[in-house]
Amino acid sequence: MATNHLRPPTINITPEEYKEMVQSVTPKPTVLRNVIMAFLVGGFICSLGQVIINFYMIYLGLPLIQAQTAATATLILIGAILTGLGLYDEIVRWGGAGGIIPVTGFANSMVSPALEYKREGYVFGVGGKLFTVAGPILLYGIASSIVVGIVYVVLRYF
Amino acid sequence: MAEKKVGNQTVVFKNPPVVLAGYTVVGPKEGAGPLKDTFDLVLKDTYNGEKSWEKAEMKMLETSMRGAANKVNIPLECIDYSLAGDLLNQLVCSNFASRQIGLPFIGLYGACSTMALSIALGAMLIDGGFATKVLCSASSHHNTAERQYRLPTEQGNQRPLYAQWTVTGAGSLVLSDAGNGPKVTTATIGRIVDFGETDANNMGAAMAPAVADTIINHFNDLNRPSDYYDLVVTGDLGTVGLQLVSDIIRKSNLNIKNLNDCGVMIYKPEQDTHAGGSGCGCSAVVLGGYILNQMFKGELKRVLLIGSGCLHSPTTALQGETLPSIGHAISLEYI
Numbered sequence: 001m002a003t004n005h006l007r008p009p010t011i012n013i014t015p016e017e018y019k020e021m022v023q024s025v026t027p028k029p030t031v032l033r034n035v036i037m038a039f040l041v042g043g044f045i046c047s048l049g050q051v052i053i054n055f056y057m058i059y060l061g062l063p064l065i066q067a068q069t070a071a072t073a074t075l076i077l078i079g080a081i082l083t084g085l086g087l088y089d090e091i092v093r094w095g096g097a098g099g100i101i102p103v104t105g106f107a108n109s110m111v112s113p114a115l116e117y118k119r120e121g122y123v124f125g126v127g128g129k130l131f132t133v134a135g136p137i138l139l140y141g142i143a144s145s146i147v148v149g150i151v152y153v154v155l156r157y158f
Numbered sequence: 159m160a161e162k163k164v165g166n167q168t169v170v171f172k173n174p175p176v177v178l179a180g181y182t183v184v185g186p187k188e189g190a191g192p193l194k195d196t197f198d199l200v201l202k203d204t205y206n207g208e209k210s211w212e213k214a215e216m217k218m219l220e221t222s223m224r225g226a227a228n229k230v231n232i233p234l235e236c237i238d239y240s241l242a243g244d245l246l247n248q249l250v251c252s253n254f255a256s257r258q259i260g261l262p263f264i265g266l267y268g269a270c271s272t273m274a275l276s277i278a279l280g281a282m283l284i285d286g287g288f289a290t291k292v293l294c295s296a297s298s299h300h301n302t303a304e305r306q307y308r309l310p311t312e313q314g315n316q317r318p319l320y321a322q323w324t325v326t327g328a329g330s331l332v333l334s335d336a337g338n339g340p341k342v343t344t345a346t347i348g349r350i351v352d353f354g355e356t357d358a359n360n361m362g363a364a365m366a367p368a369v370a371d372t373i374i375n376h377f378n379d380l381n382r383p384s385d386y387y388d389l390v391v392t393g394d395l396g397t398v399g400l401q402l403v404s405d406i407i408r409k410s411n412l413n414i415k416n417l418n419d420c421g422v423m424i425y426k427p428e429q430d431t432h433a434g435g436s437g438c439g440c441s442a443v444v445l446g447g448y449i450l451n452q453m454f455k456g457e458l459k460r461v462l463l464i465g466s467g468c469l470h471s472p473t474t475a476l477q478g479e480t481l482p483s484i485g486h487a488i489s490l491e492y493i
Contacts, residue, residue: 002354012410027319092314116310
């Protein structure tokens with residue numbers, strides 16, 4: 001609730017006028033640059049994933065499905081190491097969603113609370129706060145997959 | 159009855175307390191900014207040899223408290239009260255630093271307006287005859303604020319261009335009933351003003367109406383001309399808030415030319431903090447460093463500092479509350 005009825009003298013502006021002033025002064029996001037950077041960074045991470053899949057298939061002789069799973073695990077490891085080195089937040093600073101959406105971003109959202117809350121102990125620090133960032137994604141990701149699964153099962157009877 | 163109160167919100171001190179000295183400690187980022195030469199101590203890293211950032215901030219605040227008293231060779235025992243505040247829950251840094259200092263302690267929470275608030279109250283204690291020497295301090299730390307108010311520090315995210323960077327710094331001032339230095343002549347205690355801003359990244363926009371309200375009331379209560387001060391400096395509005403506050407006061411028929419903001423002054427644009435600095439430490443170190451230096455040198459004779467505080471919490475923000483804000487003004491003058 002915004003304040004009203006301030007004893008005068010006070011600023012000579014209504015909250016509605018102020019809203020317009022704020023909008024005109026607040027810098028707009030650099031959408032084009034952000035989109036290009038997100039494309040480049042996200043594209044690079046995904047291409048790297050493909051390179052790793054090919055590597056596992058050609059040199060280790062893994063079948064495609066297993067190579068994909070192994071590549072995902074490798075990317076998670078890379079994301080975790082880069083977070084630990086304090087580099088991943090810099091990548092996201094420039095790459096935005098290009099760094100958040102791939103699985104490396106998920107690794108970042110798990111490792112950064114683990115690093116952050118280590119000082120409060122392994123049980124109530126790391127244990128209690130590990131999912132502060134990834135928790136909502138996991139909850140609604142899993143919940144929506146259950147809903148989709150139920151819909152899929154029900155639809156099969158028609 | 160209240161013979162030292164003038165107008166609606168302002169007190170005018172009968173025997174204005176003197177600022178004997180200030181001591182400032184800042185982090186490496188602030189120490190690379192344009193005001194780097196005005197700080198007493200620049201830390202090499204944000205941990206300062208401690209195990210956690212909270213401990214580093216406590217140590218920083220303790221160092222600034224001891225440093226300020228040391229600078230004017232006043233033993234800590236001769237100080238009557240220590241007034242301090244920070245941004246963390248339960249004022250941990252101020253409480254724990256005061257545990258080491260051992261002075262009668264008054265903890266203050268005014269969000270980023272704390273430095274101006276502590277000076278206003280410290281001056282009231284002295285002019286009221288309750289103390290002869292008071293230590294006024296405030297601190298903030300980028301990483302402790304980030305992990306309490308926002309996200310884990312290594313979590314990748316893209317800050318909006320209007321976001322501000324919490325200053326890592328602590329500043330302390332010694333106020334005294336006698337001595338040489340600029341004097342705290344008046345104080346205007348602000349009101350909480352809320353114009354409905356909801357974006358916790360846009361604190362400049364949230365705080366600008368509260369700061370403008372305090373500036374308008376200060377000049378109105380004291381009937382001072384708009385060019386009375388050499389410098390009117392706001393606490394941590396950043397570039398967005400500074401632009402808004404100057405627009406608001408112009409629309410409210412007050413024309414102040416020498417308006418600036420500690421959050422704008424403390425970083426270079428290349429440091430990529432976006433809209434500038436914020437946090438209790440911001441106005442504390444710019445006041446204790448640059449502004450006091452300029453006053454002691456005689457470059458500035460009359461300064462009005464308006465500490466700006468955004469009094470929100472992550473809990474109320476998630477509950478859909480807007481961001482209430484406040485501004486406290488103190489005037490420092492050579493008289």
